[in-house]
Amino acid sequence: MSWVTKTLNSTLGRKLVMALTGLFLILFLTGHVSGNLLLFKGDGGRAFNEYAKFMTTNPAILILSYLTYISILGHVVYSILLTSYNKKARPINYAVNRPETNSSWSSRNMGILGTIILVFLVVHLQGFWAKMHWGDIPYVTYDGQEYKDLYSVVVFAFRQEWLVALYVIAMGFLAFHLSHGFASAFQTLGLNHRKYSPAIEMIGKIYAIGVPIIFASMPVYLYFTSLK
Amino acid sequence: MDLTLKIWRQKNRADKGGFKEYKIGGISADMSFLEMLDVLNEDLSEKGEDPVHFDHDCREGICGMCSLHINGKPHGPQQTTTCQLHMRSFKDGDTISIEPWRASAFPILKDLVVDRSAFDRIIQAGGYVSVNTGGVPDANEIPIPKVMADEAFDAATCIGCGACVAACKNASAMLFTSAKISQLAMLPQGQVERKDRAEKMVAQMDAEGFGACTNTGACSAECPKGISLTNIARMNREYFSAVVSSNNV
Numbered sequence: 001m002s003w004v005t006k007t008l009n010s011t012l013g014r015k016l017v018m019a020l021t022g023l024f025l026i027l028f029l030t031g032h033v034s035g036n037l038l039l040f041k042g043d044g045g046r047a048f049n050e051y052a053k054f055m056t057t058n059p060a061i062l063i064l065s066y067l068t069y070i071s072i073l074g075h076v077v078y079s080i081l082l083t084s085y086n087k088k089a090r091p092i093n094y095a096v097n098r099p100e101t102n103s104s105w106s107s108r109n110m111g112i113l114g115t116i117i118l119v120f121l122v123v124h125l126q127g128f129w130a131k132m133h134w135g136d137i138p139y140v141t142y143d144g145q146e147y148k149d150l151y152s153v154v155v156f157a158f159r160q161e162w163l164v165a166l167y168v169i170a171m172g173f174l175a176f177h178l179s180h181g182f183a184s185a186f187q188t189l190g191l192n193h194r195k196y197s198p199a200i201e202m203i204g205k206i207y208a209i210g211v212p213i214i215f216a217s218m219p220v221y222l223y224f225t226s227l228k
Numbered sequence: 229m230d231l232t233l234k235i236w237r238q239k240n241r242a243d244k245g246g247f248k249e250y251k252i253g254g255i256s257a258d259m260s261f262l263e264m265l266d267v268l269n270e271d272l273s274e275k276g277e278d279p280v281h282f283d284h285d286c287r288e289g290i291c292g293m294c295s296l297h298i299n300g301k302p303h304g305p306q307q308t309t310t311c312q313l314h315m316r317s318f319k320d321g322d323t324i325s326i327e328p329w330r331a332s333a334f335p336i337l338k339d340l341v342v343d344r345s346a347f348d349r350i351i352q353a354g355g356y357v358s359v360n361t362g363g364v365p366d367a368n369e370i371p372i373p374k375v376m377a378d379e380a381f382d383a384a385t386c387i388g389c390g391a392c393v394a395a396c397k398n399a400s401a402m403l404f405t406s407a408k409i410s411q412l413a414m415l416p417q418g419q420v421e422r423k424d425r426a427e428k429m430v431a432q433m434d435a436e437g438f439g440a441c442t443n444t445g446a447c448s449a450e451c452p453k454g455i456s457l458t459n460i461a462r463m464n465r466e467y468f469s470a471v472v473s474s475n476n477v
């Protein structure tokens with residue numbers, strides 16, 4: 001085994017992959033949530049559709065999108081490797097155990113939280129991302145240029161109560177995943193310092209609550225505006 | 229006080245084991261937890277039964293030999309060693325469950341006694357400094373800033389009890405290993421083997437079958453010496469920088 005594969009197979013190497021991919025996904029979420037704020041613009045979806053076209057055609061964005069796919073794949077594959085490895089380290093559990101006295105619920109359930117996020121991701125990608133790339137999608141024309149009308153697909157989708165509920169609930173789970181994951185990734189990378197760690201933890205909590213709330217508010221907003 | 233004890237009994241490594249219930253009376257609140265078990269064992273011996281096997285040595289909180297998962301926590305309800313846990317932490321009529329440390333890297337030898345030699349092998353892999361033997365060096369011959377000395381000393385207070393492994397949902401030995409890497413990485417004497425040490429001790433830790441770290445913080449919360457998670461971050465830094473810069477291909 002070369003030193004690279006040896007490192008990537010070590011417990012610390014696997015955690016390194018989790019942390020780097022996780023942090024990249026956090027960066028992705030930041031961009032994703034910012035761009036999607038255009039849904040609130042109330043311009044019939046023009047800005048959003050222009051943005052969607054840019055995101056699917058710009059070559060620089062293409063590189064970022066491949067990095068995102070790799071990150072999701074790497075994060076999921078390594079989470080399975082790590083979780084099964086960790087289970088093997090404690091094959092027999094305690095009959096009486098009080099982990100709630102020494103650690104947070106989220107930190108002990110990252111695998112469950114991640115699995116729920118993954119299920120959500122499949123539904124989410126199939127509903128919008130796959131449609132945008134390969135699906136049947138209506139076209140609109142702004143200033144003589146054709147655009148895929150992803151906005152109307154989104155608006156139409158969020159007329160369904162169950163889908164809105166699913167998104168809101170999924171964002172709740174994302175919040176718990178991030179409430180541990182954000183700061184944890186820095187600790188994994190060894191970025192722990194008495195000056196900066198308290199700030200990282202604080203930003204992590206704000207991010208973990210703020211970003212999922214903004215995400216969840218989108219389907220809720222579109223649902224209620226569709227009622228009018 | 230009168231107590232009910234639910235104790236894990238297991239004849240040997242191969243035995244399946246199970247809980248056995250014991251009633252015990254006349255326990256004073258001033259007794260240590262181990263003294264309470266001594267009383268139980270005297271009762272059992274008088275009745276001709278096999279006494280409950282458990283580890284202990286100094287009974288002063290300094291050797292790290294005592295263990296026990298008591299009422300769902302390593303070393304019981306206080307953040308201390310089991311030998312320093314006193315019966316005043318319990319009430320008359322309590323039921324107390326007592327289990328061995330659970331980790332595949334800590335196989336059960338008998339009852340509550342587990343084999344923690346995996347820790348020794350991690351130390352043997354790199355937890356040392358090479359020095360020439362000879363006369364005793366003069367004190368303060370090597371200048372070390374006080375803050376560094378203090379931080380290295382904090383890491384060095386780890387007594388190798390294994391409560392961190394016992395508390396971790398992944399049975400990870402990162403807190404122990406990181407403390408042992410840190411105590412030398414911060415001192416001038418530890419520089420010669422610095423990279424080798426990080427690589428070898430982590431490799432040994434993995435080879436023993438300890439889990440990875442999820443940064444839950446359970447280890448540090450249950451550590452009788454309060455070893456800090458900053459040591460794990462330091463170990464990660466030491467390890468990552470060692471693997472990219474050492475000569476081990």
Ligand code: HEM
Nearest residue numbers: 018019022025026079110111114115118181184185188442
């Ligand atoms: C947008 C989605 C996601 C983001 C932003 C994210 C972010 C993170 C971050 C930052 C960490 C901390 C890494 C560390 O401790 O070093 C983490 C840990 C983890 N993630 Fe995710 N994650 C996402 C989705 C998922 C999915 C889909 C799964 C699994 C199916 C998953 C499973 C896990 C697991 C199991 C851990 C803990 C690993 C361990 O034991 O240390 N995550 N995640």
Ligand code: SF4
Nearest residue numbers: 386387389390392451
């Ligand atoms: S780090 Fe703490 S809990 Fe772990 S072996 Fe050392 S003293 Fe015990």
Ligand code: FES
Nearest residue numbers: 285287292294311
């Ligand atoms: S017996 Fe030595 S620390 Fe408890």
